[in-house]
Amino acid sequence: MYAVSLASLVCLALAACAGDPGGSAAPTSVAPTTTSTTTAPPTTTATASRTTKPSTTTTKATPSRSTTVAPPKPKPVTALAPVPRAGAEPTVRFPKNEPAVGSGANASVARVPDSVWNRMVGVSWTQGCPVGRSQLRYVRVNFWGFDGKRSRGSLVVNASIADETAAAFARLYSLQFRIRQMKPMDSTWGKNPKGPGANDYAAMEADNTSAFNCRYVGGEEASKVYSKHAYGTAIDVNDFENPYVADDGTVYPDRYWLHRRGPAPGVFSSSGSAAVRAFTSQGLRWGGLWNNPDYQHFDR
Template sequence: MSVRRAYAVPLLAVLVASGCGGGASPVGGPAKATLTPSATASTATSSSTSSSTAPSATTSARPSTTPRTRMTTAPTRHTAATQPPPPAAAALSPVPRAGAEPTVRFPRNEPAVGSGANASVAPVPDALWNRMVGYSWTAGCPVGRSQLRYVRVNFWGFDGVRSRGGVVVNASIAGATAAAFTRLYALQFRIRQMKPMDSGWGRNPKGPGANDYAAMNADNTSAFNCRYVGGQEASKVYSKHAYGTAIDVNDFENPYVADNGTVYPDTYFLRRAPAPGVFTGGGSAVGAFTSQGLRWGGSWSHPDYQHFER
């Protein structure tokens, strides 16, 4: 038994040493570091202390998981305040009485339609043509209905009210006529009334056509009227009005001087002083027509201040 005990002790020592990891690692494998209990405790304590006093490298590198709030409201732009345009005039002051007045001071005109001059050009409508036949148009006239146009436009009346009227003109000057009266509206140029020559004026007592003398005395603005030259009917020469290529505006304020010296309809405004509804040489109102290729009769040797033609 003593012999067995002697061999058993060394063998037990070898087995204990091998079980504690002191033996060699497998060939080619890494060596394992073994910490003693004291070293392990020291390392754990150091790690715990470091994590409580400073953020770890892993924590500082990780992006924040807190969602960021985005600006959803567009930035406010600061722009200069724009002043609204002044309101369009609804009415002007009535024109005071002059030294001479037409048969009707403030005619009853149609109300204005739409804003501004609102000019329009259209064929002569049936109702108007029916009133013209036998008066401002008769058989044998140099132009027919198909060559004429009806120009409608707003204007400033002598009563200060925005009104609407129309003239019948040759189709060749319809656009120019609309543009000229649009310009007069912008200038706030006064027009007494604007009615086509038709049965409402009666027949001309001195020849064909509607009664232009009644229209002049009423200070009516008109254009087409198949008649002879005013004051010279014996010549039987058709006026430019018979072709629709002439326009008379504010006859009373802009009189016509015939070749024999007779003044129609009144001599008062031969003084040509600036006044509402009066055309003066070089003025903007005359330019409204001459800029459209129409000639002004006010510059003739026997002036016709109311007259524009092409």
């Protein structure tokens, strides 16, 4: 029995000694894991640092490129080439147009000033006219003359179309549409030999652009029907280049441009032309579409 017991003790002792190497293996496997975890943060820090620097550089470069490409502003046009003489020209000449005021069309609308009204009374306005001074307005606007210069013109219209008139002529200015002259109907023209109002026939011969004139329908004075000009709701532009055909077939003031309706300086060539649309877009109708055309005429 002792022999067996001793042998058993020896075996147990040997088994205990053999267990030590197995127990020391656990720390060895933990050590690499700890080392791997420790080296990870430096990698993350380096990546963040590289990402931030390029972003800052790109943001600074963008404004500098946009600043250098701004184009220079074009200079405003101050004169155009004069229009060559046509086959027919106005026979009545008046003093030179007033010089333009300010830039662009510089249109304005105001009550009729005393200086203008005093020249109208007894001529283009008389007692019995369908409208009075309070219903009229004084429109001033720059325009391009046939001489190529910027000039200043004025006309008297009904207050109901004053703003539209100013807008239409401002549009003509932007189109560089030529206008011979633009003066109110007053004592300058003398009295109408065929009825009330200022002498519209002299104004047409002078190629004058105008509006209010307390007169009967031109060429039909015997009817004693007031024209829309007597109300200030009609405008005649460039009479010579845009003639009027009366009911009896008479052409005022000249036939030269009657059948020359193609695009030309100062001519209202068609209802689709930009110059005509300058007025029709403001709610005015064009007489060029009538059976007896009145190419110079716009009204409401």
